[in-house]
Amino acid sequence: MDDKRFLGYPPLRMTSTEFLQQLINGLSLGAFYALIALGYTMVYGVLRFINFAHGDVFMIGAFCGYYLSPRLLPHFTGWMTPLGPISVLVLTMLICAVLGIAIEKIAYRPLRSRPKLTVLITAIGVSLFLEYGGQFVFGADPKSFPELMPDRALEGTGALTITTTQLAAFIVTISLLVALTFIVKRTRLGMAMRALSNNATAAALMGVNIDTVVSFTFGLGSALAGAGGILFALSYPSIDPLMGLLPGIKAFVAAVLGGIGNIPGAAVGGIVLGVVETFVGGSAFSTYRDAIAFALLIIILLFRPTGIFGRAQIEKV
Amino acid sequence: MKYRHIKKWILLAGIVLSAVASHFSGTINSYYLQIVIFIGINITLAVSLNLINGYTGQFSLGHAGFMAIGAYVSAYLSTEHSSAFFKAFGTNFFSIALLFIGVLIAGGLVASVAGLIVGVPSLRLKGDYLAIVTLGFGEIIRVLIQNTDAVGGPRGYSGIASYTTLFWTYSVAAITIYVVVSLIDSTYGRGFLTVRDDEVAAEAVGINTTRYKVTAFVLGAFFAGVAGGLYAHSTTYINPSGFDFQRSIEIVIMVILGGMGSTAGVTFAAILLTLLLEYLRFVSGYEWLPEIVRRIAQNRVIIYSLVLIALMLLRPQGLFGRLPRRGIPVGGMAASRRTKLPAASA
Numbered sequence: 001m002d003d004k005r006f007l008g009y010p011p012l013r014m015t016s017t018e019f020l021q022q023l024i025n026g027l028s029l030g031a032f033y034a035l036i037a038l039g040y041t042m043v044y045g046v047l048r049f050i051n052f053a054h055g056d057v058f059m060i061g062a063f064c065g066y067y068l069s070p071r072l073l074p075h076f077t078g079w080m081t082p083l084g085p086i087s088v089l090v091l092t093m094l095i096c097a098v099l100g101i102a103i104e105k106i107a108y109r110p111l112r113s114r115p116k117l118t119v120l121i122t123a124i125g126v127s128l129f130l131e132y133g134g135q136f137v138f139g140a141d142p143k144s145f146p147e148l149m150p151d152r153a154l155e156g157t158g159a160l161t162i163t164t165t166q167l168a169a170f171i172v173t174i175s176l177l178v179a180l181t182f183i184v185k186r187t188r189l190g191m192a193m194r195a196l197s198n199n200a201t202a203a204a205l206m207g208v209n210i211d212t213v214v215s216f217t218f219g220l221g222s223a224l225a226g227a228g229g230i231l232f233a234l235s236y237p238s239i240d241p242l243m244g245l246l247p248g249i250k251a252f253v254a255a256v257l258g259g260i261g262n263i264p265g266a267a268v269g270g271i272v273l274g275v276v277e278t279f280v281g282g283s284a285f286s287t288y289r290d291a292i293a294f295a296l297l298i299i300i301l302l303f304r305p306t307g308i309f310g311r312a313q314i315e316k317v
Numbered sequence: 318m319k320y321r322h323i324k325k326w327i328l329l330a331g332i333v334l335s336a337v338a339s340h341f342s343g344t345i346n347s348y349y350l351q352i353v354i355f356i357g358i359n360i361t362l363a364v365s366l367n368l369i370n371g372y373t374g375q376f377s378l379g380h381a382g383f384m385a386i387g388a389y390v391s392a393y394l395s396t397e398h399s400s401a402f403f404k405a406f407g408t409n410f411f412s413i414a415l416l417f418i419g420v421l422i423a424g425g426l427v428a429s430v431a432g433l434i435v436g437v438p439s440l441r442l443k444g445d446y447l448a449i450v451t452l453g454f455g456e457i458i459r460v461l462i463q464n465t466d467a468v469g470g471p472r473g474y475s476g477i478a479s480y481t482t483l484f485w486t487y488s489v490a491a492i493t494i495y496v497v498v499s500l501i502d503s504t505y506g507r508g509f510l511t512v513r514d515d516e517v518a519a520e521a522v523g524i525n526t527t528r529y530k531v532t533a534f535v536l537g538a539f540f541a542g543v544a545g546g547l548y549a550h551s552t553t554y555i556n557p558s559g560f561d562f563q564r565s566i567e568i569v570i571m572v573i574l575g576g577m578g579s580t581a582g583v584t585f586a587a588i589l590l591t592l593l594l595e596y597l598r599f600v601s602g603y604e605w606l607p608e609i610v611r612r613i614a615q616n617r618v619i620i621y622s623l624v625l626i627a628l629m630l631l632r633p634q635g636l637f638g639r640l641p642r643r644g645i646p647v648g649g650m651a652a653s654r655r656t657k658l659p660a661a662s663a
Contacts, residue, residue: 125625132618294453
């Protein structure tokens with residue numbers, strides 16, 4: 001059967017263990033995409049625009065972790081050791097939230113009534129500024145991310161390899177998702193967010209302070225991106241100022257895949273994209289890996305532009 | 318209609334001037350010559366992107382992808398298939414010219430097929446989505462080239478003949494400007510502007526918006542492909558990373574800086590930006606400047622990003638563009654473009 005080649009590539013063969021292993025790797029990659037995609041989706045839901053700079057907030061998150069860890073971790077010894085990584089994570093999320101709110105205040109808020117294209121171009125500008133400003137401040141060369149926690153394979157999983165960082169990434173992602181769902185569904189600000197995304201004018205007339213809600217949304221989304229940055233850097237410990245570009249765009253694809261503006265959709269879209277990409281990366285087509293997300297995006301937009309969970313909107317004149 | 322033929326005269330003058338300049342180009346320092354050629358190529362790229370982004374109101378972020386296709390196709394043809402051609406026609410001035418025109422047009426045509434493929438999704442997508450899809454197309458093209466061994470893959474493609482001269486560069490630039498300006502000024506071309514100004518209204522009065530969008534993409538991609546061919550035959554070496562997202566952004570900035578929908582502005586911005594970026598190379602070498610200024614000058618993208626943000630906040634219509642107006646003044650669009658009207662509020 002070896003002569004059965006597809007476009008000159010050997011056939012794809014996989015044992016069930018390999019399949020499960022790839023699935024686990026795909027899920028952990030998907031968790032990062034999900035965390036970033038949530039920010040895209042929330043901002044889109046509230047403001048109807050794509051925050052191009054979101055992937056770069058993710059990069060800033062990774063760099064916060066890089067600079068904070070050596071300063072924070074030594075203070076946590078003995079029984080407090082597990083609190084070290086958590087404090088790094090929380091502080092990073094706070095910094096990223098402030099950054100997100102600042103970006104919105106400075107660059108996007110003055111343009112809110114302008115054409116969407118203007119805001120999009122500004123967002124590209126902010127993204128480039130963060131990337132290359134980051135290169136200017138942090139240096140262009142890749143840096144190796146410090147070990148926040150011992151990274152070893154868990155025991156008792158048979159032939160499968162699940163590392164402690166993968167497990168931690170899962171736990172953090174799921175807790176953040178639960179927290180986010182709680183905020184959006186059960187708090188007053190969350191209700192205001194949903195109101196705004198439903199009908200901004202009506203929400204404003206009902207006394208929702210739009211500026212506060214938009215700031216809050218940006219803060220929330222950026223905090224998640226920051227957490228994603230730390231988790232990503234734990235698994236792929238080489239970080240550089242341009243690292244946010246590709247995951248950012250892919251997370252956007254994930255958000256569109258799940259139906260942009262839809263919070264559970266973003267999580268599902270991220271997971272799906274991570275799994276698909278890992279399987280392609282493990283096959284003979286690995287060199288095309290980065291093109292997969294874009295091909296997927298084009299296919300979704302052509303055949304189901306509202307994504308998996310999205311609802312069609314009617315354009316009113 | 319005093320100025321009826323002025324466009325044709327300008328086109329002719331441009332071609333004659335570039336031929337004359339090309340004749341004396343041997344006396345110019347080769348570094349300056351290269352910059353002047355790059356300016357011409359950038360004018361072609363910016364004016365052709367302006368047709369898509371400025372006049373038709375679509376937002377393409379993948380122009381470098383079209384350029385890459387044109388560059389690779391024409392370079393491949395002129396490198397791998399020129400010997401048979403020269404055997405048949407002999408190696409002289411005219412056969413080289415014929416070959417070069419042939420490969421440039423071939424590159425442009427293949428790029429315009431890609432433009433057709435990108436144009437089709439643009440029928441369903443708007444604004445942000447379209448921007449990301451075109452970005453994705455640009456990246457896909459780059460990945461495909463990287464995986465094509467016949468043109469060197471990630472190592473790049475070298476040994477391309479150096480055919481590009483001032484004459485070819487500026488003739489192409491002049492033709493591009495002529496075609497775009499004539500098209501937009503024609504009765505048919507008004508359709509592009511209506512698609513930009515109000516798609517729903519355009520459709521309501523019976524304009525085939527789909528066809529206009531696809532036409533814009535195909536034509537814009539064609540000229541980008543030709544510009545890519547000129548670029549390949551000027552540098553004699555191309556590699557996929559030279560046609561990345563950053564290159565697309567560079568062209569977009571030229572269009573935005575000049576003013577979307579202003580050919581003169583975009584041409585001016587292409588000249589200005591190319592010169593400015595070359596000048597920054599010197600600035601980063603000036604010892605007397607503070608370290609920080611020199612390092613910023615080295616990192617040109619920081620400057621791009623600041624230009625973009627500042628423009629959008631302070632002058633979103635660019636240097637020469639106009640803000641869209643509500644309502645069309647008496648006399649229609651044609652009159653409004655020629656008479657000075659009080660500035661509309663944003």
